[in-house]
Amino acid sequence: MPSRPNIIFILTDDQGYGELGCHGNTVIQTPNLDKMHAESVRLTNYHVGPTCAPTRAGLMTGHFHNSTGVWHTIGGRSLLRQDEYSIANAFSDAGYKTGLFGKWHLGDNYPYRPQDRGFQETASHGGGGIGNTPDYWGNNYNDDHYSVNGEWTPFEGYCTDIWFQEGLKFVERHKDEPFLCFITTNAPHGPFIVDDSYSRQYDGQVENEDRANFFGMITCIDENVGGLRKRLDELGLTDNTILTFMTDNGTACGAKPGQGQFIANGYNAGMRGIKGSEYEGGHRVPLFIHWPEGGLTEGRDVGTLTANVDIMPTLMELCGIARDDLVFDGTSIASLVRGEDVEWPDRTLVTDSQRITDPIKWRKSATMTQQWRLINGEELYDIQADPGQEKDVTSDHPDVVEKLRADYDSWWDKVSEQFNGTIPIPIGSPEEPSVRLNAHDWRNPEAECAWNQSAVRAANKCNGYWEVEVAQPGTYRFELRRWPKEEDRPIVEGIEGELKTNRDIKDGYGGGVAVPVKTARLKVGNIEQESAVTSEDKGIVFTAELNAGETLLQSWFIDDAGEDIGAYYVYVDLL
DSSP: OOOOOEEEEESSSSSOOSGGGGGSSSSOOOOOHHHHHHTTTEESSEOOOOOOHHHHHHHHHHHHHGGGGGGOOOOOSSOOOOOOOOOOHHHHHHOOOEEEEEEOOOSSSSSSSSGGGTTTTTEEOOOTTTBTTOOOTOOSSSSSSSEEEEEEEEEOHHHHHHHHHHHHHHHHHHTTTEEEEEEOOOSSSSSSOHHHHHHHGGGGTTSSSSHHHHHHHHHHHHHHHHHHHHHHHHHHSSTTTTEEESSSOOSSSEEOOGGGGGGEEEEEETTTTTTTTHHHHHHHHOOOBBBGGGGGSOOOOOOOOOOOOGGHHHHHHTTTTOOOOOOOOOOOOOOHHTTTTOOOOOOOOOEEOOSSOOTTTTTEEEOOOOOOOEEEEEEEEEEETTTOOOOOOOOOHHHHHHHHHHHHHHHHHHHHTTTTOOOOOOOSSSTEEEEEEGGGBBOOOTTTOOOHHHHHHHTTOOOEEEEEEESSSSEEEEEEEOTTTTTOOOTOOOOOEEEOOOOOOTTTOOEEEOEEEEEEEEEEEEEEEEEEEEEOOOOEEEEEESSSEHHHHEEEEEEEEEEEESSSSSEEEOO
């Protein structure tokens, strides 16, 4: 009996369908991905969430992202519900070694971390990108600290290179047993940082420096894909490894939309909209599958409507993992991938972008069939006759609109069942004895928070609360900090140097503003405490006796004028 196939799954961030030479981009250099495209089965009508975390939630679970609690990228709405069973859980339970290297973006505290969701070995940055608030302080793509199975560890080199290097080390350790390896780059997500050797080749060929750097980041990914494939050949693993490449949403920088979200400059493979859009360019992305022993080498397109929720059941079937107890919103497309002559029924799929605290029906939604796209419940496009979505044909096909609206209603009824449910972060759990809460996960009505380290440096005036679960009763210690412990600086003190945005950190972050804080305040459940803040205080400590159960936690730093910010970091320990 042949051995079970290995899986290496490459997922890039914010690279659109058009950022590949094989998809018609005449500027970008992606020779290795172009070669993989020529040797793979390609899903050409494949759809994801229009932004980062939602795509990952659907990919990891086979469930519609809104039903998993993940419909935003910040504000406590990127935490994958505790009861979700991931693809890593399934493969780990089936005897596979599992690893993830790179971006996770589904929670940074227990039980939401990748090592809590079935991945046995991990190396990842915090939050949705390097330099986000949950990330190690001062990370800027080069020579950073990354979390290795939960422990911050220093690395030398550029982030993309490290993710591929760590992924290959994992493969080499487990080359004699079946493995599932996710390599999930944060590139080419902004800030657009890459060595000049990659970006300068695009000078004079693109509209601005950001796009040159963006393309350079993709070329760096491409080079690493080539190195990965070469090493698989050397290890004798190519034939029995399912090598998969996809991106997580539409382009962030390769094209710029103008009026009506039609592309004003750049290349987007003829699609309307970019990252975050309900139009095709926001959520149609590439997916290549190469597997020699499975016969997936011939350069064949599959144009059937498919989605990220199909990937978990598909890979399970291809690897012979049968689980009758699992119910998916997606379906296995293994027969389509294998090119079998099967009758495939038309289906309706929905994707949307809900970058707000609480989802709103019809907001930035696309209801899709093989032929039709219903946008926001109001605009109808025949995607086969009009792939650029230029002509709204709503008035010509009221029956189609009615059916798709009914399909959307059924989908909404399903995904909205738990919208009002809590997704708390445990404190006092032996699985994570010391908890660092951060502003990235603040909940508030506006879904606004200091989600990146530049916002902390700028002392953005925002606040919110955390949903927490007191794992066991006892006395808890709360330390409120404006700066994380890695910075170890008084609350009121600034940092010398020019204040920079999170898009301009290639050469370091620069400075941070001082804040004239006089009072610190903590509220946890119905317990409220205040304390004066001196010029020397790096953190303000409160203790509280808490019962087990769910509650809310909020913090304030207040100046003499009564203006406040939240404590961007709160460290919690059970005494």
